[in-house]
Amino acid sequence: MKKIIIIGGGFAGLNTAKGLGGNKDAEVILIDKTNHHLFQPLLYQVAMAGLNPADIAVPVRSLLAKHDNIKVVLGNVLSINSDDKKVVTDFGELSYDYLIIACGAKHTYFGNEQWEQHAPGLKTLEQATEIRRRVLSAFENAEKTSDRSLQKKFLTFAVVGGGPTGVELAGAIGEMSRYTLAKDFKNIDAKLTRVILIEGGSRILPSFSKKLSAWATRSLEQLGVQVWTNSIVTNIDENGLNVGNERIETTAVLWAAGVKANSIDADFTIEKDRMNRIAVTSDLSLIGHPDIFAAGDCACFPDDEGKPLPGIAPVAMQQGNYLADLISAELRGKPRKPFKYKDKGQMATIGRSKAITEFGIMRLTGFTAWVAWLLVHIYYLAGFKNRFLVVAQWAWSYLTFRRGSRLILEKKWRFYNGDS
Amino acid sequence: MKKIIIIGGGFAGLNTAKGLGGNKDAEVILIDKTNHHLFQPLLYQVAMAGLNPADIAVPVRSLLAKHDNIKVVLGNVLSINSDDKKVVTDFGELSYDYLIIACGAKHTYFGNEQWEQHAPGLKTLEQATEIRRRVLSAFENAEKTSDRSLQKKFLTFAVVGGGPTGVELAGAIGEMSRYTLAKDFKNIDAKLTRVILIEGGSRILPSFSKKLSAWATRSLEQLGVQVWTNSIVTNIDENGLNVGNERIETTAVLWAAGVKANSIDADFTIEKDRMNRIAVTSDLSLIGHPDIFAAGDCACFPDDEGKPLPGIAPVAMQQGNYLADLISAELRGKPRKPFKYKDKGQMATIGRSKAITEFGIMRLTGFTAWVAWLLVHIYYLAGFKNRFLVVAQWAWSYLTFRRGSRLILEKKWRFYNGDS
Numbered sequence: 088m089k090k091i092i093i094i095g096g097g098f099a100g101l102n103t104a105k106g107l108g109g110n111k112d113a114e115v116i117l118i119d120k121t122n123h124h125l126f127q128p129l130l131y132q133v134a135m136a137g138l139n140p141a142d143i144a145v146p147v148r149s150l151l152a153k154h155d156n157i158k159v160v161l162g163n164v165l166s167i168n169s170d171d172k173k174v175v176t177d178f179g180e181l182s183y184d185y186l187i188i189a190c191g192a193k194h195t196y197f198g199n200e201q202w203e204q205h206a207p208g209l210k211t212l213e214q215a216t217e218i219r220r221r222v223l224s225a226f227e228n229a230e231k232t233s234d235r236s237l238q239k240k241f242l243t244f245a246v247v248g249g250g251p252t253g254v255e256l257a258g259a260i261g262e263m264s265r266y267t268l269a270k271d272f273k274n275i276d277a278k279l280t281r282v283i284l285i286e287g288g289s290r291i292l293p294s295f296s297k298k299l300s301a302w303a304t305r306s307l308e309q310l311g312v313q314v315w316t317n318s319i320v321t322n323i324d325e326n327g328l329n330v331g332n333e334r335i336e337t338t339a340v341l342w343a344a345g346v347k348a349n350s351i352d353a354d355f356t357i358e359k360d361r362m363n364r365i366a367v368t369s370d371l372s373l374i375g376h377p378d379i380f381a382a383g384d385c386a387c388f389p390d391d392e393g394k395p396l397p398g399i400a401p402v403a404m405q406q407g408n409y410l411a412d413l414i415s416a417e418l419r420g421k422p423r424k425p426f427k428y429k430d431k432g433q434m435a436t437i438g439r440s441k442a443i444t445e446f447g448i449m450r451l452t453g454f455t456a457w458v459a460w461l462l463v464h465i466y467y468l469a470g471f472k473n474r475f476l477v478v479a480q481w482a483w484s485y486l487t488f489r490r491g492s493r494l495i496l497e498k499k500w501r502f503y504n505g506d507s
Numbered sequence: 508m509k510k511i512i513i514i515g516g517g518f519a520g521l522n523t524a525k526g527l528g529g530n531k532d533a534e535v536i537l538i539d540k541t542n543h544h545l546f547q548p549l550l551y552q553v554a555m556a557g558l559n560p561a562d563i564a565v566p567v568r569s570l571l572a573k574h575d576n577i578k579v580v581l582g583n584v585l586s587i588n589s590d591d592k593k594v595v596t597d598f599g600e601l602s603y604d605y606l607i608i609a610c611g612a613k614h615t616y617f618g619n620e621q622w623e624q625h626a627p628g629l630k631t632l633e634q635a636t637e638i639r640r641r642v643l644s645a646f647e648n649a650e651k652t653s654d655r656s657l658q659k660k661f662l663t664f665a666v667v668g669g670g671p672t673g674v675e676l677a678g679a680i681g682e683m684s685r686y687t688l689a690k691d692f693k694n695i696d697a698k699l700t701r702v703i704l705i706e707g708g709s710r711i712l713p714s715f716s717k718k719l720s721a722w723a724t725r726s727l728e729q730l731g732v733q734v735w736t737n738s739i740v741t742n743i744d745e746n747g748l749n750v751g752n753e754r755i756e757t758t759a760v761l762w763a764a765g766v767k768a769n770s771i772d773a774d775f776t777i778e779k780d781r782m783n784r785i786a787v788t789s790d791l792s793l794i795g796h797p798d799i800f801a802a803g804d805c806a807c808f809p810d811d812e813g814k815p816l817p818g819i820a821p822v823a824m825q826q827g828n829y830l831a832d833l834i835s836a837e838l839r840g841k842p843r844k845p846f847k848y849k850d851k852g853q854m855a856t857i858g859r860s861k862a863i864t865e866f867g868i869m870r871l872t873g874f875t876a877w878v879a880w881l882l883v884h885i886y887y888l889a890g891f892k893n894r895f896l897v898v899a900q901w902a903w904s905y906l907t908f909r910r911g912s913r914l915i916l917e918k919k920w921r922f923y924n925g926d927s
Contacts, residue, residue: 122643122647122913122914122915123913123914123915139559139560139561139562140914140916141559141913142559144914146691146913146914148691148692149691149913152690152691158693158694160650160651161644161647161648161650161651161915162651178651178652212914212916213916216916223542227542227581228581230580230581231580231581231598232598270572271566271568271569271572272568273575273578274578475899476896476899476900479896479899480896493542493543493561493566493569494542494560494561494564494566494632495541495542495543495581496560496632496633496636
């Protein structure tokens with residue numbers, strides 16, 4: 088009986104565990120710092136009040152409940168002790184025969200970490216709820232004031248970063264202000280909302296072809312989103328941000344610009360790239376440590392051209408499945424095969440019923456692409472119930488132009504609630 | 508054109524506003540400190556992971572959007588200036604011709620307010636999410652430890668207060684541990700969970716008949732809930748609570764014992780009862796102030812026997828409707844009629860598919876009562892979409908014994924997320 092410890096319950100960790108479920112030679116412990124597996128590709132929908140937190144998150148524990156050889160523990164890993172083959176956690180030490188590091192990534196502000204309080208990123212449910220609070224509160228504040236310049240400030244939204252997340256956020260704000268909120272406010276014209284998408288490079292969605300990227304820009308502009316390319320953010324504070332020499336006054340800056348892998352301590356030097364990702368060999372093991380693997384957003388695996396695979400769900404899922412197969416095979420005395428990534432293409436949505444998708448040479452835009460996007464996301468969404476309820480929510484939003492989860496929740500739970 | 512200001516978007520305030528919607532002689536401003544109307548009777552379902560926050564909360568703004576004569580503002584009322592007929596808010600002063608105070612109630616700890624951090628009450632969505640976090644975390648912590656006495660402590664839950672909310676919470680924890688969680692944990696036997704319901708009086712649910720109260724006690728006991736009556740809590744700290752001379756070690760104490768009305772400042776003395784509720788005359792106006800009314804949980808209106816009406820949704824709804832009618836009639840020059848409460852009976856649920864209901868002499872227990880409870884709550888739940896999704900969630904939970912919203916969300920949104 089070999090002990091396998093998995094750090095992280097994201098796509099990579101969860102798929103490794105699932106693949107080892109029921110394996111009589113493997114005893115698996117999955118450690119995660121939250122109790123839920125999060126379907127990150129739809130996190131922007133929670134931030135934009137389209138879905139509930141629970142629609143895209145399922146307890147890791149119940150996803151793996153049917154496998155008797157898997158234990159799920161809520162906890163933090165403090166360090167790896169490779170000499171003794173142990174991981175040190177905040178609930179004691181655990182020994183392993185195989186260790187899988189799949190601890191994911193988080194946002195980075197390129198050395199300006201003080202910007203985070205003014206420009207939240209989007210990696211966790213808590214952050215999504217906070218973004219929702221900020222965006223909806225800005226509309227409420229605009230409604231309340233009669234000062235025109237203050238109103239303009241409240242109705243200005245800046246999204247930093249022109250990747251898929253930035254495009255999805257900007258498109259959703261544009262759409263929400265034009266359709267969902269327009270009739271709910273009496274004092275402001277929500278349609279006058281200004282959404283600015285700021286990208287440092289020469290075009291948005293650089294991983295897509297130039298044609299699709301241009302199509303996405305036009306679609307965003309139709310939703311009232313201004314796309315600023317070649318624009319570098321030089322400062323963010325509580326009243327707005329500086330882009331080159333320009334100043335944008337706003338209370339809602341959203342950050343979708345940079346990602347770096349989460350760190351983990353060890354009794355040996357872990358080789359990393361500039362995004363803090365762990366360098367892995369052809370079988371995803373760490374250099375010099377054939378029993379320790381890294382997978383998903385925290386791993387740096389070069390594709391055939393030597394470019395690291397992107398931090399997206401399909402990569403993490405395939406790596407998780409691969410590691411489960413590798414360990415199962417090795418337990419039966421079989422040799423390791425190298426990891427090969429099968430590119431399933433990429434997709435991004437722009438507001439309601441528009442998207443772009445690219446599968447090899449096949450490129451789709453508009454409604455067809457959006458339907459493809461919808462089907463793929465529903466298919467992969469973990470757990471039957473969530474899939475059903477998410478479809479119900481989407482159908483409702485689509486037919487009524489409303490958003491179901493427009494809650495402003497307080498950032499902190501106050502122990503002593505004030506009166507009134 | 509008369510100006511009507513409503514403080515609070517609960518059942519009383521919302522129904523007053525709705526009743527005045529479209530009235531050409533009335534200009535209505537509703538002020539609330541949250542952006543949502545909350546269906547409080549189902550709040551315990553959010554705390555017990557059965558429903559999402561957004562399932563029982565709808566933006567007040569969208570509920571009233573169709574009425575051009577109503578404005579909704581997110582804000583806090585600081586005081587009432589009756590001499591100038593103005594309310595002072597954190598966004599300026601507003602003048603009124605009629606003022607409706609419907610600012611609701613919150614929990615009270617009878618002078619032991621320091622208990623609140625160890626024993627949260629259940630009045631807001633934030634509190635419900637916090638209770639959910641504490642209850643689910645206790646099971647996670649029990650799973651993680653191998654120390655038996657610590658495990659016992661984590662698997663002990665105390666609910667203080669034997670009214671409908673306390674009974675609903677205790678029943679739901681008992682049921683969740685027996686059915687939903689039992690198969691998800693490998694290290695603990697969730698069925699060994701100890702739930703203690705602590706009531707100061709001689710029986711739980713004192714507003715119901717003795718027979719129904721006894722039936723509820725037996726049903727709770729079948730779910731593993733110990734019912735302690737005539738038991739007074741003397742201390743609560745982070746490691747548990749003292750009940751008389753007994754000590755209960757637990758990390759999850761829930762408070763459902765006392766309620767007091769929210770306060771509001773004014774330039775005159777507001778007469779109040781011992782629960783801080785505002786004394787009102789037969790037309791719900793304040794003594795000596797015929798243009799200022801109080802309604803819902805913050806008002807003290809005596810029934811025919813001189814006993815104040817309870818703080819429940821039907822009272823607040825009827826009072827809201829009454830005030831809209833009164834103001835509409837007065838604007839047409841008609842005299843005021845006194846408020847009459849139509850008692851629609853009362854109900855309480857005990858876990859899945861059991862309830863008690865009392866309508867006059869008609870008393871129901873068990874499944875029939877639960878179906879009645881379900882129908883009434885679905886009927887009154889505001890907004891078509893929520894009703895539909897809530898039914899979907901319930902059907903799913905009912906058929907599968909699972910709970911859809913088992914998320915542990917961090918209490919504070921951390922600006923600087925730690926690694927790992």
